Amino acid sequence: MSAPAPVVQVRGLTKEYGRGDAAVQALRGVDLTVAAGDFVAVMGSSGSGKSTLMNILGCLDTPTSGRYLLDGLDVGGLDEHQLSLVRNRRIGFVFQSFNLIPRTTALANVELPLAYAGVRARERRRRALAALDLVGLSERLHHRPNELSGGQQQRVAVARALVTAPAMLLADEPTGNLDSRSTAEILDIVSRLNASGRTVVVITHEDEVAARAKRVVRLVDGLVAEDRRQDAPWAVTA
Amino acid sequence: MSPWEIGRFALLGLLANKIRTALTMLGVLIGVGAVILLVAVGNGSSKSVQASIENLGTNLITVSHTAGGGRFGAAGRGSDLKDLTLDDAKALADPAQAPHVKSAAPVQSTSASVVYAAQSTTVNSVVGTTPDWFPTTNHQIARGVALSAADVDNARKVVVLGSTTVENAFGPEDPIDKQVLISGIPFRVVGVLATKGGGAQDTDDTVVMPVSTLRASLAGYGSLSQIAVQATSAADTDEAQAEITAVLNSRHKITSSAQTDYRIVNQESLLSANDETNRTFTVLLGAVAAISLLVGGIGITNIMLVTVAERTREIGIRKAIGAPRGAILGQFLAESTLLSVIGGALGVAAGLCAARFTVVGIEPVVVPSSVVAAFGVSVALGLFFGGYPAARAAALRPIEALRHE
Structure with a gap:
């Protein structure tokens, strides 16, 4: 395997909330590189800074200090309009x-x-139909969110x-609100997407989700405490 | 995103809360409708007054006597005042002295009871005059004949009745050649005036008889109440007025304006005075309506602020999937503008409908520019009053908007 340009390159990322004595450091200098095609699970207990990291990686929030290259582009210097373009073109969110x-x-x-x-x-119609077909929802194109089950809604997402x-x-915790069957469906879809070359970063605290990843990054108190590769036995079963 | 799509999103947003949308539109509707209707009412009343004045003839000039009433500072010089006489009227009708006067007729008026078949009605406008009165004051004869010069010369007891008087005294009966008692004196009806209509007072409730008869039997030989003068055309009224002034000043030996014992009123000046009053009236009505339109606009701001607060999370989602600021701004501006456009259009319809009915006795006449202005202002209100909530929505930070419950 050749070495493609990393999708995410984060150096010395810190994030501080509040000021002075009340200041809370959510991230204390995170370094992270995610290569194209990788499947990374970011784990950590609540308060470990994983949601903060997710918001910064998603360009929803800006770091206090540190450098973030997304797909080779330095996100730090972008204005709001450019950030909205980055979120639109380079990041796909699942909440x-x-x-x-x-x-x-749904359509x-x-x-x-x-x-x-x-x-x-x-x-637009053509690509949306293809995407819905990929998640197996071709039959539910004209249903509204309140007419869909949780699992189906997440597949639309x-x-x-x-x-x-x-x-x-x-x-971000894509299966947090789902029952076990829907969880398996969503994870199968995500694994399949990764298998077809899509880079995936999942924030989770569930081991079941992390088990699908090729790499697990564990955050503790705003620092990367563990970064290990694992075999992903489930990744290609679907 | 295409404008069509922005419009579709806006429509969906509005449909999501139908009652709220309808009530907000109602505010705009009432504002726009009120502007159109009230301006139309003001305009209608002005038009009807104008029409009744024009009915009298715009080239009509009335010379009235100022004695007795103490008006215009004449009271202190009671004995100096000269009467308006039949000779004055004749002098004014003389083309050599007053070339811009087409005709002039003396008018002496009183009120009297008119009795026919034991039915009595009171007529406030019993006019004694000459045959010239009919063309001068623009009166047509509907039935029978007008007064003749012989009637005047011989002081015959004949009358021409106004249409309302005929209705009151005779009902459906034909009055021609019937005898009526006026203040107890028998008169023969020779003609009926054509209906003029209009105006606050009923000008059709009148009795016209030879001035000689009136003076001999009903009123006595004082000053004439008026001399009705018709200028050769509406454009000549100023010249005619100047000539009348010159003739009367020389006949009454008046050298300064303080001695003036008569007053000249032309319909043109009445018209313009009326116009001014009515414009003030219309502007006031319009202002009241404009305030209700403004309140409607504030209603839009209010409801859009609520909408933005309610949909903060949706705004967050849209921003997260890459909606630029402009798209969010456009969406909410489109919503508020759609509110005001639909509300305004319904208001135009409501205003035009309401203007078809008679309102407090006035037939409204729609002013097209008020329709355009009211609709335009309502659309602008949507943009202006929707602007603040939309800007607030667009300025939301995605991370905070997403956390909003």
């Missing part, structure tokens, strides 16, 4: 609470990022995350 737009059909939800990217309606062909799929 714990699905975060679909209410009262909007329209998946088309939305393409709409913001300025893709034409016909092309995954389809929405990958429809723009982002450099990285960023999932």
Whole structure:
């Protein structure tokens, strides 16, 4: 395997909330490199800084100090408009609470990022249909979020995350709100996406989720405490 | 995103909360409708007054006597005042002295009871005049004949009745050649005036008889109440007025304006005075309506702030998947503008509908520019009052918006 350019390159990342005595250091200098095609699970107990890391990796929040290269691009110097473009083109989010737009059909939800990217309606429809087909929801195109089960909603969210062909799929506790069967379905889909070459970063505290990853990074008190590769026996079963 | 899509998102957003949307639109609707209707009412009342003045003829000039009432500082010089006489009227009608006067007719008026078949009605406008009065004051004869010069010369007891008087005294009966008692004196009805209509007072409730008869039987030989003068055209009223002033000043030996014992009113000046009053009235009505439109606009801001607060999380999601600031701003601006456009359009419809009915006795006349202005202002209100909530939505930080429950 040749060495492709890393998707994520983080150096000395710190994040501080509050000021003075009340200041809390959520990250104390994190270094992390994620190569293209990797499947990384970021683990840690609550308060370990893993959500903060996820927000910074997703360009939703800015670090107090440190350097973050996403797909070779230094994110630190970007203004708000450029950041919205980065979130749109290079990152696909999957949230714990699905975060679909209410009262909007599955198809329209998946088309939305393409709409913001300025893709034409016909092309948008084609790509959204393909993404929904990939997560096995071709039968539920015109259902609204409140007409879908939790697992189905999360599959729509995954389809929405990958429809723009982002450099990285960023999932924050994607199975936190799901039953075990839906959890398995979602994890199968994520594993399959990774197997087809998509870079995946999952924030989780569940071992079941981490077991699918090729690499587990454990955060403790805002620092990387453990970074190990593991065989991913489940990764290609689906 | 195409404008069409922004519009679709906005529509979906509005449909999500139908009652709230409807109530907010109602605020705009009432504002726009009120502006259109009230301006139309103001305009309608102005038009109806104008029409009734024009009915009298815009080239009509009235010379009235100022004695007795003590008006215009004339009271102190009671004995100096000269009467308006029949000769004054004749002098004004003389083309050599007043070339811009087409005709002039003396008017002496009183009030009297009119009795027919034991039915008595009181007529406040019993006019004694000459045949010239009919063309001068723009009165047509509907039935029968007008007064003749012979009627005046011989002081015949004949009358021409206004249409309302006929209705009151005769009902459906034909009054021609019937005898009526006016202040107890028998008169023969020779004609009926055509209906003029309009105006606050009913100008059709009138009795016209020869001035000689009126003076001999009903009113006595004082000053004439008025001389009705018709200028050769509406444009000549100023010249005619100047000529009347010159003629009367020389006849009454008046050298300074303080001695003036008559007053000249032309319909043109009445019209413009009326116009001014009505404009003030219309502006006031419009201002009241504009305030309600403003309140409607504030309603938009209020509801959009609520909407933005309610949908903070949705805004966070949209930002997370890459919505630029402009798209969020556009979405909420489109929503508020859609609110005001639909509300405004319904308001235009409501205002135009309401303007078809008579409001407090006035037939509203819609002013097209008020429709355009009210609708335009309502659309601008949507943009302006929706701007603040939309800017707040666009400025939300995605991370905080996403955490919002």
